[in-house]
Amino acid sequence: MILVVDFGSQTAHLITRRLKDLGIESELVDPDDALKVCSKVKPSGLIFSGGPASVYEKNAPMVDKKIFNLGIPILGICYGWQLIAYLLGGEVNAGNKEYGPTTLRISDFHNLFYGLPSETSVIESHGDTVEKMPDGFEKLAETESVFLAAVVNKEKKFYGVQFHPEAHHSDHGSEMLANFATIVCNLGLHPQSPNVDEMISEIKEKVGNKKVIGAFSGGTDSAVAGVLVARAIGKNFIPFFVDSGLMREETIARIKNEFPKTLGVKVEIIPARDLFLIRLKGVTDPEEKRKKIGALYIELFEKEMKKHKDIKYLLQGTTYADFIHSQGSKRSAHIKSHHNVGGLPKNMKLKLLEPLRYFYTDQVREIGLKLKLPKDVVFQQPFPGPGHAVRIVGEVTGKRLARQVAADMIVVSELRKSGWYKKVFQCWSVMSGTNSTAVKGDGRFYGEVVAVRIVNSKDRMTAEIARVPFPVLEKIASRIVNEVPNVSRVVYDITSKPPATMEWE
């Protein structure tokens, strides 16, 4: 757990609330009791809250200096940081008052700021500031008027920030607290059962009367995020969907017909099927294909943006797993350029709204159910952002896309009929790009080989093939060769991941 030493800040309790949202146990403690409680509960980390006093005041709250020798990581916030500096031999001065939002410029992304942008808006509210760091500390970030806005003693794992990461409007504040808890204090995040009403009122409070734009991908995450925002701000939410023709038809139908009812707002459909096919003409390299699709999504997104005024936020259905995955590792090899809706336009002025950022897939589903979304939306299989295009090896033509759509639908419907759909993580067909010989109606026929891939996985990092009974596979094969034009043969992909990735491209 993390113990929060309460020096009287208005937002001390909010620190524990933020930690609890992340699934971290935390408790407030009075400064006079802090040392005693530490030896009793042995916290993994300490946070010193802000407070209204100045360290030089006669009755300013203090902590026993022995607390610095316990080997526990400490994050000092505002007064908490000033107190650390004062007690460890730094210098605190009056002046340079700052109240309200200001831009934090990060120069060292060490732990606390891991994965954050180099500039982010934070809330400051202080009279005093630290003018001279104690020995062993180094600077991590500054603001316009505070040179030592964030500091660290790397050896002792003591951090100090002059601003308030726990405040709602410190844009990446929760991530800083999450980084402190996970990277510095070695705690795991176990967010608790989500409270949907609280989530909706938080969005309401954060967004106010501003407008939010959001793209639906057809997947569970963007649907759940969209419904939360629609419930919070109604018509000020502007949802749209790019109809690339690369998604499953049932997804597209759902977005067109069901979503407006669930959301209570109209979903703007951007028709782009022909455009995607034109851009994919002649493209056979899988990476180039992904990049072309991503670029076109961005292009269409930017065009859509220009149609609306006064938009302040962009809604994203990012989950905690996406966040962690997208960080990658410094030394990891580049396997594929994954993307959902094509990444974000460069120089985007909009602020991100990510209500699911600290939730995992199972919790997102729980939220979806609480919001009364249809079960087939909540429990649908993941579908890659570039859709069928990465399941058609080689060039995506109109004809091959139509065949892929038909073959894929056969896989899905046969698994549904046999009761296997719910037991597997993902299932789909692949237009393999290879031809083989067949005999159709007494004549030689030379056509494309279709592969069927059905896998089980928990976290997508590894996968095993699903042991679907042969009669089900045989039915799939028979229907595909008979119903889909130009198919000569159907094979079942029996390769695990690793070494093979789940998608063929």
Ligand code: XMP
């Ligand atoms: P791979 O092929 O990398 O797939 O083993 C792992 C999981 O990710 C999905 N996938 C994607 N999802 N954008 C996405 O949003 C993509 O570009 C993408 N490529 C693969 C894949 O369906 C599987 O669930």
